Amino acid sequence: MPERRARRGRPVDPLARLFYDVTGEKPDDASMLRMRRVSMALNLRDNDALWSVLVVLEYYVRLYEAMPERIREAGKGNLDAVREEAREATDALMAQHRDALARCKATIELAERMAVEHEARYRAALAALNEQALVTQVGRAADRIARIAGNRVMGAVAVAAREHRQQLDAAVALFEREMSEAAARAAKVDQMVARRMTKAFRILVIGGLVVILLAAAAGGLAGRYSGSRLVRADGLPSARTGHASLMSPFMSARAS
Structure with missing residues (x-):
């Protein structure tokens, strides 16, 4: 139940909620105005790690502002009580300061780790893209080489076929010419044989x-x-x- 009440009592504003988480107190309007002015001057983003330091410094400012009033109130009592209270306040501030520094350090380490992981992912993605581009270029080059080689082979085959056809045509023409000459010679021989046989028969x-x-x-x-x-x-x-x-x-x- 106390945790639910504390959660319900937390401010809605992220800056006020951060101030509440660090100091355990709700900031007033003056503190919020100062932190906003400092953040605008430093151009801080919403996820910047300096917000924690800014909240701690604002808490110090509030303590320093409240310190004279507390001193005056403590002056009415015992000086030892004032010193004890100051020491306790200083110890609390130092503890909070150390906690804030630890949180800042953790935030910085997380940011560095996220930057390293992002850089590794970026490099892996870039390497994958380069490899894919290289594979694509190699595929295109292979297709182009195969197309050129195929065209050259087809051209060579066409030229060889044309030359072979010309040789066959020449061989066929030579064979036909030789056959015609042989037929003419055979006809002449037949005529000569017939003439000689006729002449011999007559004789x-x-x-x-x-x-x-x-x-x-x-x-x-x-x-x-x-x-x-x-x-x-x-x-x-x-x-x-x-x-x-x-x-x-x-x-x-x-x-x-």
């Missing part, structure tokens, strides 16, 4: 006719010669003449 036919004519003429001459000899001898046919007479028709038929 054979003429030679046969000449042989037949010569044989017929020789047979006729032989028959006439034998007949004339037989007539001259006796005028009678003999066995020889009979044989000649028998052979003469055969020879005549062969000659014909």
Whole structure:
């Protein structure tokens, strides 16, 4: 219950709440005005660590302002009581001062740690971006190299295919020309062979006719010669003449 009441009694203003957390007292309007004026002069941000020091200094100022009044009140009593109170106040202030310094130190260490972590994250993000950019550049360069190499390979293949086609066309033309020349030569040879065979056949036919004519003429001459000899001898046919007479028709038929 006391904690809930203390929480309910805390000021809403962040500066007043900080003053309340450090000193345990609510600041008055004059203290708030002085702290605002000092913060504007120093251009302090809301999360600046100097707010704690400023609150402690304002608390010192309030104590120093209240000190004469307390001295006057203590002057009415015992001097030892005043000294004891001053010592206790000084001890309390020193404790609060040490607490405030510890808080400031912790705040500074936290800020430094957060700055280091932020710097590490920034470096990691920058390295990741650089790596991604490098990978992207490498990919683009690889695509470009592959495209250029493909174009060159396709060009070389096209040139080689064109040259090969030209060579094939030349080979086909040469083959066709050689085939036509061979066909022409074969036709010429066939014509020459036909002419030679015709000429040889004619020579054979003429030679046969000449042989037949010569044989017929020789047979006729032989028959006439034998007949004339037989007539001259006796005028009678003999066995020889009979044989000649028998052979003469055969020879005549062969000659014909």
